[in-house]
Amino acid sequence: MKLTLRQIEIFQAVVEQGNFSRAAERLNTTQPSLSQAIRDLEDALGARLFDRTTRRVDLTEAGRAFAASALSGLGAIERAVSNVRDLSTLRGGRIRIAAPPLLAATALPRFVRRAARAHPGLQIQIADVGTDAILDRVRSGQAEIGIGTFHPAEDGLQSTSILQDSLMVFMPENHPLAAQPVLNWRALRDLPIATLTRESGIRLLVDVGFESARQPLRPAFEAHQIFTLLSLVEAGQAVAVLPAYSQAALYGRAVAVRPLTDPVISRDVSVIRARDRSAPPAVQALLPLLRTTLREMVEEVLTGG
Incomplete structure (x- = not known):
């Protein structure tokens, strides 16, 4: 029998609450269901995990050994889940942009400032490099996106025009x-x-x-x-x-x-990304802001604003 994440969560609740009834209440389940889950876990491990009395529940030696590894592993899983959720909600993560030096020096600081206000947990890295280096970085995965003027049919790249x-x-x-x-x-x-x-x-x-x-x-x-x-x-x-x-x-x-x-x-000034890699949530979310920022810059320089 394979252990399940739910069994580990139930084991953790009993350890932390020291009581089956309180653990069942915390997990919004019934005490009989929780007790059965613990028995199934003990059967799978071939060892008794808790000593039960009418007043308290204590870990056995086997229970303490299991808790030392299982609960730290559960914590790692929870952190991994949290990290992924942070990426999808832009509370964390990173986006690397390769751009020509002029755009990197003029438009991108404005974009970074706006993005930081909207998503303070997001890390933005900029590489100010030439066209060939932009292409190389995006193809190799060193940058999620590149900005510039490119041949419309660059191998392995997807291009989206953002301004002209x-x-x-x-x-x-x-x-x-x-x-x-x-x-x-x-x-x-x-x-x-x-x-x-x-x-x-x-x-x-x-x-x-x-x-x-x-x-x-x-x-x-x-x-x-x-x-x-x-x-x-x-x-x-x-x-x-x-x-x-x-x-x-x-x-x-x-x-x-x-x-x-x-x-x-x-x-056309375009944004490129690798065709064979899915766009991170940060790219999908921030492309409209990048497009708006670049267009505003061009409009301002053309009108003297």
Whole structure:
């Protein structure tokens, strides 16, 4: 006969109450049912667990030996159940997010603050890494979700678009082209261009823009970080084509930003997660908040709010 969790719970109640009647009352059962459960447990173990008198119930030597292990095991099971329930109700658990450095520095702190207010027991970890590293972390399980611009058919990944923005041109405030409200790609011909490296999904879109306008792209500078490109622009060394949300990183820099047309290049910012792993409750619950936070940031930078 296999022992059941219910038998262990009944044994614990008798030990703690020292009385069969009080134990039955605590468990909302009848005393005969409880007594039978203890007899079944003793039969299964082949040993008497309690010495019963009219006044009290005491553990036998076998009972004490059984209690030493069984009750600690029951406590471990109860803690495990509690931990799982905490995960499902977001009173505990962890969510790891891999995101590009710019989003990690601008939008995610706001998201973390809001998530912490709503779910103070939830732990949020952020890895500010490049596109390839984001993909690797999500595929390997080092991150539950990744944020960025990705190829729509990445192997093993499920992608959900959370916002869309367009490429814009960033230039020094005193640049001659800053007098124009809108620019086309042809206006960038022969200008020193600062771009992200080819590991970035944004760089691929910049290549598409120049190719569509039939303009050659010969970058004067390449960098891994948008912050570096903005510093080069502010120093008057180049102009850069970057997504609209990059304005969130200007922080009062002397940089002008203008829309690019002919063609307008838009892109999706998406959340990715591994296709073969179920999403933790925290991911399912916090995705709407993440989407709202990112959209608010883009709207604010576009409207100057």
